[in-house]
Amino acid sequence: MLKAALISRVRQAQPVQLSYFGVIALCAIIPVAPLSGRAADFVIHVSVDGLHPGHLQTQINAGLAPHFKRFQDEGAWTNNARTDYSHTITLPNHTSMITGRPVCSPTEAACNPVGAAHTFHHGYTSNSDPPVTWTLHNQGNLNIPYKASTFDVAHDAGLSTALYASKNKFIIYEQSYNAAAGWPHANGADKIDTFANPESSLTMQTSLLSALAASDFEYTFVHYADPDDAGHTYGWGSPTYMTSIVTVNNYLGQLFSLVEDDPELAGRTAIVLSADHGGTGTNHSTATNAANYTIPFFVWGAGVAHGDLYALNQGARLDPGTGRPDFNAAGQPIRNGDGGNLALALLGLSAIPGSSINSSQNLRVAFSGDFNLDNVIDAADYVIWRKGVSVTPTPDQYNIWRTNFGRSAGGGSGSAGASPSRAAPEPAGGLMLLGLAPALLLRPRRRLLECTLELQAVGA
Numbered sequence: 001m002l003k004a005a006l007i008s009r010v011r012q013a014q015p016v017q018l019s020y021f022g023v024i025a026l027c028a029i030i031p032v033a034p035l036s037g038r039a040a041d042f043v044i045h046v047s048v049d050g051l052h053p054g055h056l057q058t059q060i061n062a063g064l065a066p067h068f069k070r071f072q073d074e075g076a077w078t079n080n081a082r083t084d085y086s087h088t089i090t091l092p093n094h095t096s097m098i099t100g101r102p103v104c105s106p107t108e109a110a111c112n113p114v115g116a117a118h119t120f121h122h123g124y125t126s127n128s129d130p131p132v133t134w135t136l137h138n139q140g141n142l143n144i145p146y147k148a149s150t151f152d153v154a155h156d157a158g159l160s161t162a163l164y165a166s167k168n169k170f171i172i173y174e175q176s177y178n179a180a181a182g183w184p185h186a187n188g189a190d191k192i193d194t195f196a197n198p199e200s201s202l203t204m205q206t207s208l209l210s211a212l213a214a215s216d217f218e219y220t221f222v223h224y225a226d227p228d229d230a231g232h233t234y235g236w237g238s239p240t241y242m243t244s245i246v247t248v249n250n251y252l253g254q255l256f257s258l259v260e261d262d263p264e265l266a267g268r269t270a271i272v273l274s275a276d277h278g279g280t281g282t283n284h285s286t287a288t289n290a291a292n293y294t295i296p297f298f299v300w301g302a303g304v305a306h307g308d309l310y311a312l313n314q315g316a317r318l319d320p321g322t323g324r325p326d327f328n329a330a331g332q333p334i335r336n337g338d339g340g341n342l343a344l345a346l347l348g349l350s351a352i353p354g355s356s357i358n359s360s361q362n363l364r365v366a367f368s369g370d371f372n373l374d375n376v377i378d379a380a381d382y383v384i385w386r387k388g389v390s391v392t393p394t395p396d397q398y399n400i401w402r403t404n405f406g407r408s409a410g411g412g413s414g415s416a417g418a419s420p421s422r423a424a425p426e427p428a429g430g431l432m433l434l435g436l437a438p439a440l441l442l443r444p445r446r447r448l449l450e451c452t453l454e455l456q457a458v459g460a
């Protein structure tokens with residue numbers, strides 16, 4: 001999509017500026033209308049190949065990875081996320097990231113509930129340069145004729161998409177989602193608008209930065225190969241490996257700068273970052289080794305609060321400790337495969353068809369109703385919601401705010417079904433003049449609360 005069109009669409013989402021009297025009139029006669037929207041207008045979905053969270057934290061603590069640290073200082077994050085269950089290699093895990101499906105081979109029970117049809121896992125287990133005839137659809141789990149991806153959902157919704165990878169073998173995704181192999185749709189079968197896969201992160205980064213500056217893709221997947229390359233040659237944790245983390249840190253710094261210096265991207269972009277696997281020695285292929293299956297999962301930007309991801313997801317995800325839960329475990333860890341449906345949720349899009357990881361899009365990066373992202377749901381959030389400053393109002397956001405009013409991270413009531421800890425505030429007596437409005441008579445407390453807060457919102 002052209003930048004001008006993007007700007008136009010973004011501008012349509014801007015709230016109408018209301019005068020003091022306009023607000024009074026509006027809150028007297030207009031009920032809260034369902035509105036559609038999203039938390040972020042742009043998502044950059046990053047994978048750092050072979051990023052071991054322990055080594056990463058060493059570099060962060062040494063002050064050598066300030067841009068990674070920024071995710072921890074400002075975003076929602078964990079160093080204890082998980083890869084796929086059965087595979088800790090590159091292409092199978094990246095396929096999970098974009099399809100929201102486990103890897104598995106067709107006979108494995110780990111990701112297929114007993115008795116269920118084997119239509120969950122993508123089954124793409126190759127990690128080599130694919131033959132030109134291969135796609136994700138004609139390989140792997142052939143019970144699934146077409147394995148939809150984040151690119152399908154975003155592109156079919158009219159969003160611009162890009163994939164920038166620094167390994168040639170990522171061509172499998174272009175072969176799977178190009179005009180010949182992609183699912184037919186009015187917006188085109190070619191789901192990835194811009195694709196690059198040089199075997200060089202520097203070449204890739206240079207292309208990415210210039211393309212993003214020119215086009216502001218709404219969904220961009222970026223893959224940095226450096227830690228994996230260094231680990232295979234010199235070992236995970238070797239000086240060269242540690243330097244590779246700094247290299248990617250610098251790439252991230254360039255991304256942050258680009259986002260914050262671009263008026264269209266600034267304040268409207270979220271970054272989702274994880275890894276395909278860790279590593280130990282000079283390899284990472286043993287799926288039962290914690291050094292291989294433990295990865296970071298960091299989220300930053302529009303719609304993202306600051307805090308521990310497991311704390312934000314009580315009741316929805318369970319910190320696995322040092323364990324390795326399979327896909328049938330009652331408490332699922334946060335996985336790299338969560339990222340695809342999280343990215344789409346941030347963009348206000350529905351889940352990837354056929355996905356099973358985060359398919360209900362319940363991985364939270366902020367408490368529901370916490371529109372100012374301070375981990376407390378209070379009147380300040382209503383003001384933000386009504387003004388539309390940091391979020392674009394969505395159909396149920398108002399009701400979510402009402403339901404969650406009073407909840408806070410400190411109160412330990414962050415789970416999805418928990419009751420709010422106190423009632424929404426009583427209206428101010430001075431606003432009883434508005435009691436003549438029909439809507440107010442129907443729902444007096446709600447309408448008065450809204451109007452009280454709207455007056456705050458316009459600076460009254």
Ligand SMILES: [Zn+2]
Nearest residue numbers: 050090228284
């Ligand atoms: Zn590798």
